[in-house]
Amino acid sequence: MIEIMRTNDPVVISFVESLLKEAGIAHFIADSNMSIMEGSLGVLARRIMVDGEREMEARQLLKDAGVEQELRS
Template sequence: MLELIRTNDPVLISFVESLLRDAEIGFFVADQNMSILEGSLGILPRRVMVDREEAERARQLLRDAGIEHETRPDNDNG
């Protein structure tokens, strides 16, 4: 899986989840349960992960939604 976004913003994560779900793109929110350990302070960022095969489609979806500035650089070297 590749990291699509990394953020502390729960509203942004919810929006991205909704976009991906509606587009039927599989995803996983990593570090979501870390909020329990940090006391829900929002210090630790959550990561939205997508399958390699869906990464470009997911990035295009975020571009179309006007939030491309939130995407992580494509650092996949293989």
């Protein structure tokens, strides 16, 4: 799995997760439990991971959806 995004914004996470699910791109939201354990202060960002074979497709999907500013290089 490859990290393509890191954010504290629950709206962005939900939106991206919905887009990836609809496109059939395997993904995983890492650090969700750590974010809850630290008290949801927003210190620890959650990472969105995708299947390495579909990384470029996922990146293009998110660019087309207008969230390219959140993408990691």
